[in-house]
Every structure is written in structure tokens, then in C-alpha cells.
Amino acid sequence: MSGGPIIPKAAFVSLLPALRLLRPILSVGEGDRRALSALTCRARPEVVRNRITARSAVYVAWDARIACRYVGSVHRAGTTAVADRLAEHYRHPREGRARAQSWALLTVLPLRADATVEPARSAEGWTARILSPLDGHAHPGVDIGVDPSALWDGAT
Incomplete structure (x- = not known):
């Protein structure tokens, strides 16, 4: 996608070990910064809903200084799975407001279409x-x- 944010270099470098490790289950190439840029956007549910269509993914929330704030996973039906999960984080009674204020960017690592919930949870871990x-x-x-x-072998 053109015109969207480019994944910050610090975030990309931080993600490289995870990308290498998760390569067999990801639907994006490990060294493809351009693809990750298309999967990085402001951490707002409405923005994510319009840009990200992964049903099964690991997502990483970054703050304004590109420190990793949160890692989560989602495995649901529907193309708004990641946005719906992000909105749930922001509705959390104790931590929702702080999350909405501190999570600036979200990078989504989409999993292969045949992935099940178990490898998604393991990839999150x-x-x-x-x-x-x-x-x-x-x-x-x-x-x-x-x-x-x-x-990842046989887990899908």
C-alpha cells in the first residue's frame, strides 16, 4: 500500500529474529520490509479495520519511541479479526485507556490461511x-x- 506508514527501522530490526523463527507459518516473507510496512499502521481500530484483513495473526503494539508495548495473537473468522481484538484491548476496564494512549503503531504478522489456533498461540509466545x-x-x-x-510442521 502506498502512502501508509513505513515500518520504522528499529521495529523492523527488532522483529527480524521473530520473522526468521516464524517463517514456516507466516504469510509474509521474513526480510520483506515493504510487506511489513503495509502491515504496520496507527494502532487505532478504525485504521486497522481498513488496512488489515488477517484472520489469524500475531500483532505487536509499539509506542511512539518504538518500544514493544504488547504482543498478542488472534485467530477468528472474519477479516476484521485484528481490529476487533484491538478494540477489545482498548475497552479493558483497567488498562484500556493507558493502552489507547501508549500504543502508537501496530505491526501485524499474518499467519498462513491454514493455520489453526494452536500455532497462532505458540507464535505469540x-x-x-x-x-x-x-x-x-x-x-x-x-x-x-x-x-x-x-x-509448525503438522500444526496446521
């Missing part, structure tokens, strides 16, 4: 482990003794 988000700590656990590529 690995991405959170790599990025160490400042907010949110209830990420799915990962077994660091198991090569993640084995999880």
Missing part, C-alpha cells in the same frame, strides 16, 4: 519471548528445548 513487551505478561509458554519449526 515465541514473539513475546523475543521482543520482551513492556505490557502484558500472560503469553503462552514456549518450550525452549523444542525447535519451533517442529511445532
